[in-house]
Amino acid sequence: MLVTSDENGNFMKEAEIADKILSLLIGGHDTASSVCASVVMFLAELPHVYQRVYEEQMEIAKSKAPGELLNWDDIKKMKYSWNVACEVMRLAPPLQGTFREAMTDFMYNGFSIPKGCKLYWSANSTHKNSEFFFEPHKFDPSRFEGSGPVPYTYVPFGGGPRMCPGKEYARLEILVFMHNLVKRFKWEKVIPNKKIVFDPMPNPEKGLPIRLFPHKA
Numbered sequence: 001m002l003v004t005s006d007e008n009g010n011f012m013k014e015a016e017i018a019d020k021i022l023s024l025l026i027g028g029h030d031t032a033s034s035v036c037a038s039v040v041m042f043l044a045e046l047p048h049v050y051q052r053v054y055e056e057q058m059e060i061a062k063s064k065a066p067g068e069l070l071n072w073d074d075i076k077k078m079k080y081s082w083n084v085a086c087e088v089m090r091l092a093p094p095l096q097g098t099f100r101e102a103m104t105d106f107m108y109n110g111f112s113i114p115k116g117c118k119l120y121w122s123a124n125s126t127h128k129n130s131e132f133f134f135e136p137h138k139f140d141p142s143r144f145e146g147s148g149p150v151p152y153t154y155v156p157f158g159g160g161p162r163m164c165p166g167k168e169y170a171r172l173e174i175l176v177f178m179h180n181l182v183k184r185f186k187w188e189k190v191i192p193n194k195k196i197v198f199d200p201m202p203n204p205e206k207g208l209p210i211r212l213f214p215h216k217a
């Protein structure tokens with residue numbers, strides 16, 4: 001960005017570069033950290049889900065030599081844990097949605113949308129549509145078994161050609177986090193509040209202090 005100009009020899013202005021760096025920091029860090037925090041919250045509330053994640057992760061942990069790091073094959077074995085993370089992102093998507101531009105005139109729900117109009121698509125409301133998600137407010141990782149949700153009904157990473165390019169990296173980050181936390185600790189929430197506020201990522205209203213209980217050796 002600093003050394004490359006466009007075809008007319010114009011360089012990016014400092015403010016534009018700052019804007020892009022800020023977007024990458026928010027998009028690349030705050031999103032995945034929000035998911036990790038939501039995973040901690042849901043696993044504290046749902047001991048039967050925690051138990052299955054724990055069993056899956058311990059199976060992998062036991063197959064490793066002391067100090068041996070996780071590898072790609074281990075990640076592929078974390079199927080249930082990833083279904084849990086997906087269900088977390090369905091109920092608490094880090095990004096609420098973003099914009100698209102209408103390429104043609106069309107009608108939607110009785111509204112006439114002209115070509116060129118800016119449209120906002122919402123992950124949050126799409127994920128709670130009972131037409132596609134039975135009992136949409138229920139935490140149910142089995143929704144992601146088999147072929148999973150119908151295309152474009154589950155969109156925490158967006159969809160189409162501008163879909164999030166960080167998706168696979170985020171998957172690694174979240175699963176490695178889950179592995180290392182679950183194999184060492186069980187935990188409980190210190191504040192039993194359930195209210196989630198969006199600022200703009202989903203966060204428990206009063207933060208998420210937890211009490212950790214190390215597993216017995």
Ligand code: HEM
Pocket residue numbers: 027028029031032035093094095097098099155156157158159160161162163164165166167169170
């Ligand atoms: C759980 C983690 C993440 C979530 C939920 C997420 C979600 C999203 C969403 C919804 C979009 C808009 C997609 C669309 O318009 O269809 C997006 C775009 C983007 N994300 Fe992510 N993201 C995550 C992690 C990351 C990471 C780790 C990086 C980079 C290290 C990243 C980089 C980007 C970039 C550069 C774009 C813009 C793509 C474009 O406009 O062509 N994201 N992300």
